[in-house]
Structures are given as structure tokens and as C-alpha cells.
Amino acid sequence: MDILLEPFQFEFFRNGVTVSLLVGALCGLIGVYIVLRGMSYIGHGLSHAIFGGAVVSFVMAWNFYIGAGVWGFLAALLINQTVRRTRISADAAIGVITTASFAVGVALISRYRRFTRSFDAALFGNILGVTVQDVWVVAAVTLIVMLIIFLMYKQLLFTTFNAEVAQVYGVKTEWVDTLFSLALAAALIASMQILGVTLIAAALVIPAITARLMTDSFNRMVILSTMIGMITNLIGMYLSYYIDVASGATIVLVQAMVFGVSLLVSLVQKRAARRLAHTHI
């Protein structure tokens, strides 16, 4: 019990755990739609784009959350519109737009070398940097994103399943996509401090694909993915504290392990089901 409670004497850990639970829920929830839309690469790309926005915010002395948020949202919108209005595929659009945005950040860092160290946390995640203000911002983002998904659940489900047919049934799919891009950009910015740019994509995708292995029901997948995100983030935070490794890396490694076990169990179950079917023939 002491092992579980000991880290809570430190404020940075209390803040870090609170944020990691919120971020776990957020990434787990958003990840379901990312994975089912076949856009797993967008988390990776967009987090890099947001890094560019973060550097620009720093240079221009803007508020990090507002500067990086607007930058990320615009990048997501640009990707959506490029895919909708041209023959360019989603992966190509993500590759071009987000890498160019990341390059802006790298160029600015190489030009103003004096603040290079400040972006280590943004790249790899650092719970020591989580302040009470961060906790409130992440809590507000989580609440807003969850509210958006709650109110647009059916529209998001239909658009994700088949956008063209959803449009015929009266769903404003462009609005749904725009709101989703906004929610995604917000979720990525909220996760940056804890996970870092380089690891966010895994935190978005792994809980969702693990949940997918466990169920064939959309509702259950949403609940499972959210819970897996929260639990693995919590375990990752404890590991990070005790083995003194960056929080983002431990969280992603825990998630990868959970995924590995789920994959193994599902393969064994499939084999057993096939064997059972053979014996009945």
C-alpha cells in the first residue's frame, strides 16, 4: 500500500497522475474513431504539426495552449480539406502538411538555439513540468471533448462507419469532421506534456486496437478503450516514478504490453474456436 501512496506526497506526481488519467481517457476515446477511420497515422503527424505551432507560440510569446491549439486545428482542417477536394490520399496529405509544420519548428529552433532544452519535454514528455494550471486546462479540454463526443455520438458513429451514406441520411458530415478535427487537436495538445510529441500516436492507437481485439460492439469498444487508456497511463506513471524513466515511454510500453497480451489471447481463442468447429464437423 505504501508503494502506491508514497509518490503522492509530491505535488508533481499528484498533478502528473491526474493529467495522465484524463489524457488516458481522452486518447482512448478519440483513438476509437481514429483507428476505425483508418487514420492511425494522423495522431503521429498532427502531434508533429503541433510541435511546430508550439515553437512558433514560444517565439511570438503567445500562450502555448492557444498558439499550438489553433496551429494544430488549422493543420487538421487543411488535411481534411485537401483529402475532400483533391485526389490526394489521407496519408499523403498528412505526410506533407504535418511534416512541413514540424519543419517550421525545427527551423526556428535551429535559428534560435538558446531555447532548445525547453522543447525536450514537448518531444518526449515530462511529468515534472505539469503544473496545477496544466491540470485545469487538461481537465477542461477532456470535459469539452467528451461532451462533443457524447452529443454527437450517433453522427460520429454513422460518419465513421460510412460517411457517404451518413450524408444521404442527413448527417452534416463536413461539420462532424471539423468538430472532430478540433477535438483531436485539443486532445493532442492536452497530451503533449505527459506523453511528448513522439509518443502520442501510440497512446491514441494502442488502447483502441486493444479494445477492438476484445469486442465486436462499438459501444463496448468505446468504454473499453477509454478504460484501457486510463489504467495503462496510471500504471505507466507509477513505473516512470519507480524506475526513473520518461513518463511517455513507460506509458507506451505498458500499453504495448497490454496489446501484446490481448493479441496473444485473441489468437489462442481463435485457434480454439477453429478446433472446436472442426470437431463438430
Next chain:
Amino acid sequence: MDPLLELRKVTFGYGATPILEDINIHLHHGQFAALVGPSGAGKTTLLKLILGTLQPTHGEIYTHGELLRNGHAPRVGYVPQLETVDWNFPVTVEQTVWMGQIGNKNLLPWMSAKERRQVQAMLERLGIAELAQRHIRDLSGGQQQRVFLARALISKPDLLVLDEPTVGLDIQTAEMILVLLAELNRQGVTLLMTTHDLNAAAAHLPWVICLNQKVIAQGAPEAVFTEKVLSETYRGDMMVFVHNGMMFIQQKPHGHGYKDLVPEPVPGGMPHTNS
């Protein structure tokens, strides 16, 4: 009474190449019509124009005598081609049909008691009530088609549009689906479908529209399915036979005959193969 749907001189194309030219079609309440034509004839494009996902380059589409536009469109239930469905998507039969109730004012992310009753009643109407909790992948082709029909019907559409509802189904299942559609039509549902199965269209549908970039002919199958019209539609030699009052349509084989394809029997032995 104004037609439910009327296309007047509708033309559509991507860039300079027209895909559909000068299309004039009327669809009245209670009608059951099939769009037939070869691949690339513009059938799916015409459906998309009717569904409102594409806009005509020229011409107008009217519903109940009013120009089709946002806010003034018939309520359409759409059944897409089964091959466009993502069968790995994690949805049960019940959840899929629930999507058809998207117009309801229920903001909650779960089914209301009323919606659940309506979904159950629709599944019972289509004879798949016991499959409600099954994943859509774990169904037969006929059952899958019924699920998407249920989703379309639960939205209480003025018009039911189906894109090749019998493609990929075995003869018996395809027949059952067409009988079901005819039954729905008798219950007052207006239907428009595309199909490649001319024999089934001749047997089951009271109205057919032959399309190949333009409307070649439209009317009852007995009047429209002639060798001349079908040859013009399919740009090939078509044959029409009538046997016991039923119409059969076949394309004339060209370049080779049936006998060219059958290997000569080997005297006293098994038929030989080239391998």
C-alpha cells in the same frame, strides 16, 4: 399529382467528359423501378444525383414539383452495395439499424426505449429479430441485405434507393430479396434500384429504365426489353426469349461458340486437360 421525383434534362460530367446526358425520368409514389445498363453506364452516378451527393451540371431535379435542394428533398432510405460496407467495423445488427434513426431528436449516445422497440419491430418485419445482437460480419449475404434494408426503412423514407441489392448473392437469396422488395412495394414503399440482373428485373419489376449515358428507353419490361433496345443499351448483340410467359435475356457469344470451350472427349479415358 406531381411525381415524387422528376429529372428534367439532367446532365452530369467530371470536367468536359459527360457521364450522363439529357436525362428525363419521372418516379411516382408507389412505383418500383430498376435502372439497368452496363458497367460505366452512369447508374451509380444517377443514384448519387438523386441522393443529392452530386449536383447536376445542367438540368434540374424536382421533388413533388419543387426544385430539389437543401431543406426540400424527399426522405430517402439508401441501401448501398454490400461490397462497400466495412465488415470489420464493430457494429451489431441492432446498432446498424439504429443509425437509420439519425433524424430522431434523441441526443443520448444510446437507444431510447422507444427506439429499441422500433428497431426490434423493424427487425421482426424483415424476419431477422433473432440476429439483433450478432455482428454484421457473422451473417449470410441475404441477412446482411435485410439489415441494411431495415436501416433504410426505419427512417420512414418517401423513396427507397438500392444500389445493386442482389449482387454477390446466390440465385435463391437474390430471388428472396426481390420478393421482399416487391412485398415492401405492395405495402406502399416507392423503390428505385440498380441491377445487372436483367432476367430478375424482367421477372420482378413493373418498370425498367435502360441507361447508357442517356436514357435509351423506359417502361414495362415487356415493352422495353427488346433486342433492339437492349443491344443499344449494352452495345452488343442481345437475345430475348419468352418461355412460359417468362422473359429471358442473354448476350450473344461472339468470337467463339460453346463447342470451342469444351475439350474433345478422350476415347476410353478421362477427359484430358492441358496441364
